[in-house]
Amino acid sequence: MIIIKNAEVYAPEYLGKKSILLAGGTIEGVYDNLAIPEDFPDIEVIDGEGKLIFPGFIDSHVHIIGGGGEGGFRTRTPEIQLSELIEGGITTVVGCLGTDSVCRNMKTLLAKAHGLEEEGITAYILSGSYQIPVVSITGKASEDIMLIEKVIGLGELALADHRSSQPTYEEFLRIVAEARVAGLLSGKCGIVNIHIGNGRNGVKYLMKMLEETEITAKQVLPTHINRSRTLLDMGAKYAAMGGIIDLTTSFDPDHLEDDEVRAGEALKLLLDYGVDIANIQFTSDGHGSLPKFNDEGEFAGLGIGSVQSLYDEVKEAILTYDVDMEQALKVITSNVADNLKLDNKGRVHKGKDADLVIVDKNTLNIEGVIAKGKKLMMNGEILVKGTFED
Known part of the structure; x- marks a missing residue:
């Protein structure tokens, strides 16, 4: 499970500053406030302060x-x-x-x-x-x-x-x-x-x-x-x-x-x-x-x-x-x-696929990419490459 907090969300409609919960490759929900249990296992929290979230x-x-x-x-x-x-x-x-x-x-x-x-x-x-x-x-x-x-x-x-x-x-x-x-x-x-x-x-x-x-x-x-x-x-x-x-x-x-x-x-x-x-x-x-x-x-x-x-x-x-x-x-x-007719794509809504792009609010440069709930890029660094890439 991944929670992205404090980011401004474009769904692509502007939703304001929200918290997004990703679970099992799906967007479980988009929340105004989301309490995060301190002792709950297997939750990664990403601070999105100063970032924008796009589909x-x-x-x-x-x-x-x-x-x-x-x-x-x-x-x-x-x-x-x-x-x-x-x-x-x-x-x-x-x-x-x-x-x-x-x-x-x-x-x-x-x-x-x-x-x-x-x-x-x-x-x-x-x-x-x-x-x-x-x-x-x-x-x-x-x-x-x-x-x-x-x-x-x-x-x-x-x-x-x-x-x-x-x-x-x-x-x-x-x-x-x-x-x-x-x-x-x-x-x-x-x-x-x-x-x-x-x-x-x-x-x-x-x-x-x-x-x-x-x-x-x-x-x-x-x-x-x-x-x-x-x-x-x-x-x-x-x-x-x-x-x-x-x-x-x-x-x-x-x-x-x-x-x-x-x-x-x-x-x-x-x-x-x-x-x-x-x-x-x-x-x-x-x-x-x-x-x-x-x-x-x-x-x-x-x-x-x-x-x-x-x-x-x-x-x-x-x-x-x-x-x-x-x-x-x-x-x-x-x-x-x-x-x-890709019904699970293209929007940041509950029940859609957990496909997100994280960009810097000031430059609009891409800093993170999440596909099907898995991090592929974070902080500008590619985490997953193709099978035969260096």
Whole structure:
């Protein structure tokens, strides 16, 4: 059992100074005053004076077995390590493939998710890659969602990108409908993560789907919406129709496109447009490649996504653009939990999983991470590393 006392709690709504009792991997309660018996065994007390407590962060778009390869085999990015996720305050991660579904495959992705779970955090995966037809474990995307516990949806499928399979609208609609029904039957979100490229069509398929079908707006999740101001404007209109939009926090500071908008600033712009905060979330695209292409579509350079950017851009929104802290935290906690139907995640409430991030009140730097009731980082020191980390 762990008690954290004297810390100010954001659940993500501000609760004030509270005491939190963690027991058996669960939040047993959040209290104004909690008497601690002096002779009660096996209780660790953490003094949170000068600290803020946040829900553990959820990153629903990470290339946990690596991604990339657009510049040849040497540009394949490496697998992620547990300590990288801990440093970023990420206690729940969702893995996906990306461009390459030939040299990287779903079984390896599933195994990596199980490995991260065994090492101490919560991990899920999405079935598929950029391509339609969708690659899967069982041979059918809907069967992956229904029969494999860790598969909660599909993605990332690519649209408006020269690397996509250039699916027709009907092909796209069919796979979204399949994922929706599988989600309903299995009690999962069945969400379809959509990579939106620089192509002129942007989110047009998605807007058409909302206008012409009975499929609900929250069945799809378009990501990379902040890759340009033009796409961000389209995303704002899509969100006004009820759609969720996902802002990517990773960027290459040496190759930032002229029209690219960092996620922290994009969040401020969207809120100023009047977009409901519930319709916005952040993901890192961690360990995905950040390829650059010239006007002919030829490979011109490469960066790599960082999971630490997830919280960095939330801090940027708070400290630079004066976004309210409660609002900013929702895009990596409660909003994501709601979108993915992860009922035990994303909030500091009684009965939720004991996933917490402890930050310094003045700097907002991460100092502690607790996942499933176990300390993974304290006082800025990582206590638990991956099996093969030094």
